Amino acid sequence: MVKKASIWIVTGVILGLCLSCAREDQDQGLARIGDYVITDQTLEDRLEGMPPFMKQQLATPEGKQRFVQAVVEEEIIVREALKRGFDDTEEFKDEIERRERDLLVRLFYERVIQAEATPPDSMTVAYYEAHLRDYSIPEHARARHILVETRKQALELKSRIESGADFGELVQEYSLDQQTKLRQGEMHGRIERGVPIKGLGDVPELEDAIFSLRVGEVSEPVKTALGYHLVRVDELNPETAKPFEEVKAEIATVLTNTRREGVRDRVLAELKSEYGVVYLSESKGQVETPEALFKMASEESNPQKKIEHYQKFIDIYPDNDRAYEAKFMIGFTLAEDVNDYDEAEKAFKEFLKEYPENDLSDDADWMLENMRSGGQPDFAPE
Numbered sequence: 001m002v003k004k005a006s007i008w009i010v011t012g013v014i015l016g017l018c019l020s021c022a023r024e025d026q027d028q029g030l031a032r033i034g035d036y037v038i039t040d041q042t043l044e045d046r047l048e049g050m051p052p053f054m055k056q057q058l059a060t061p062e063g064k065q066r067f068v069q070a071v072v073e074e075e076i077i078v079r080e081a082l083k084r085g086f087d088d089t090e091e092f093k094d095e096i097e098r099r100e101r102d103l104l105v106r107l108f109y110e111r112v113i114q115a116e117a118t119p120p121d122s123m124t125v126a127y128y129e130a131h132l133r134d135y136s137i138p139e140h141a142r143a144r145h146i147l148v149e150t151r152k153q154a155l156e157l158k159s160r161i162e163s164g165a166d167f168g169e170l171v172q173e174y175s176l177d178q179q180t181k182l183r184q185g186e187m188h189g190r191i192e193r194g195v196p197i198k199g200l201g202d203v204p205e206l207e208d209a210i211f212s213l214r215v216g217e218v219s220e221p222v223k224t225a226l227g228y229h230l231v232r233v234d235e236l237n238p239e240t241a242k243p244f245e246e247v248k249a250e251i252a253t254v255l256t257n258t259r260r261e262g263v264r265d266r267v268l269a270e271l272k273s274e275y276g277v278v279y280l281s282e283s284k285g286q287v288e289t290p291e292a293l294f295k296m297a298s299e300e301s302n303p304q305k306k307i308e309h310y311q312k313f314i315d316i317y318p319d320n321d322r323a324y325e326a327k328f329m330i331g332f333t334l335a336e337d338v339n340d341y342d343e344a345e346k347a348f349k350e351f352l353k354e355y356p357e358n359d360l361s362d363d364a365d366w367m368l369e370n371m372r373s374g375g376q377p378d379f380a381p382e
Contacts, residue, residue, distance in 0.1 A: 030068050033079075038071055046071060117263040119255040126339040127251050128244050135242045140192045142235040143210045144185035146170055147177040147227050154221035154228040161218050167232055176227060186234075206231065255304070262308025269315040290317045294326065303337035327351045328360045335371040344371060 029037040043064070047055055058067045086092055119127075128135065144167060148154050157170055168184035175181050179188070179199045188198040191210055196202045209222045209231050219231040271277075290313065297309030310326040310333070317323060331347030334340045348364045355361060 031072050033072065033075055036075065038068060038075075042071065043067060113260065113264050113267055114256070116267070117256045117260040119252055119259065120343070122342045123255060123338065123340045124248060124251050125244065126341075127255060128247065130339050132241050135247050137237075137240050137242060138192050139211070139239045140190045140237050141210050141233055143187055143191060143213075143231055143233045144168075144171065144183075145177070145180065145187060145206070145232070146175045146185055146230045147180075148174055148230075149176065149227050151221045151223070151228050154230050158218060158221070158230055161230070167218070185232075200226065211236075258302070258304040259308070262304075262311055265308070265312050266315050269312075290320045290322065293317070294322055297326065297329070303333050306333050306337070324351070324355045324358050324360065327354065328364060331364065331367065335367055341372050 029039055030043070031038040043058075046067075047058065057063050081087070146154075146157055146167070148157065153174070157165075157174060160170065161167055171181060171185035175185060177185075177200075180186060187200065191197055191207070193207060193211065197206065200206065203224045203226070205222050205224050206229055209219045209229075210233055213219055213231065213233045213236075215233050215236050217233060219229075222229045222231060293309065293313045293316070297306055297313060300306040300309055307330050310330050313320070313326045314323050327347070328351055331344045331351060334344035334347055338344075345368060348368050351358075351364050352361060
């Protein structure tokens with residue numbers, strides 16, 4: 001239970017905030033209540049943390065005036081409520097205590113659970129390297145074309161281009177594609193394999209021609225359902241991966257969300273043990289048997305969830321005959337599935353410290369020596 005004395009601390013803070021503004025520079029005052037001066041700084045302090053649209057509304061002279069009036073009315077109401085002793089009522093004290101508890105819970109989640117669930121850089125990098133395909137930028141191009149009715153026309157235009165005629169000027173004079181005509185024939189947006197070209201649709205013949213050309217090269221006439229095209233490639237980019245720094249925050253969020261539940265369960269299990277929690281109702285007890293929980297971990301396909309299940313098994317059943325297997329499998333999964341060798345090394349060293357002469361000790365030693373070299377172990381705990 002939070003001590004009642006803390007209520008008076010919170011109340012004192014509220015009073016202190018009300019009275020400290022009396023020391024503001026009165027030359028900058030916007031309103032006065034006795035010796036309490038409301039200044040521009042007062043308003044700026046109140047605006048901090050407000051949504052941008054509210055700040056925008058209060059930026060006008062009329063909005064500022066309404067804001068000053070709201071601050072004045074709040075101040076005189078607070079003073080009168082304190083004068084009438086509302087801060088000494090059970091309702092006030094209960095509400096302060098409830099808000100205090102809510103704040104403490106939120107801070108605990110942010111500074112303990114969320115902080116621990118946030119992955120180290122080594123895990124973020126390992127995830128990025130193992131999922132490069134998910135962050136790839138496919139091969140793409142930017143190209144222009146001239147659309148005409150006949151192959152003969154296309155060949156004549158190609159001959160003129162090779163003789164020095166300007167591609168864009170020929171687009172303006174001859175192309176039937178009205179959408180690209182205004183852009184000197186430039187096809188809309190980035191062109192990717194297998195993706196319909198905006199304004200032209202699914203034209204694989206045109207796509208094949210684009211990705212067979214070099215930059216600046218003009219194609220032979222390409223026949224599609226629309227007619228005959230002359231294509232010129234202005235930009236051609238091979239498939240690449242987004243830079244790690246560009247996706248680092250996204251990966252960290254994914255891993256944090258994946259890890260948070262396991263961290264929460266483990267931390268709460270530790271706290272329940274520390275504070276001697278005993279459930280008095282069967283419905284609130286631990287419903288997962290050791291066998292069911294171990295089976296859940298071993299059959300889980302998501303590596304992070306697999307690790308969380310094994311850790312939960314250890315937290316709830318530390319003396320179970322299979323706790324050592326769960327401990328080993330955490331390191332094994334980190335190495336083989338997550339490729340986080342730093343964390344895997346910590347896990348295996350903890351395993352060897354706790355189980356130095358276990359039947360999996362040699363396997364843990366083998367993993368420590370070989371996991372970074374890409375060697376494949378010939379064992380797997382059942």
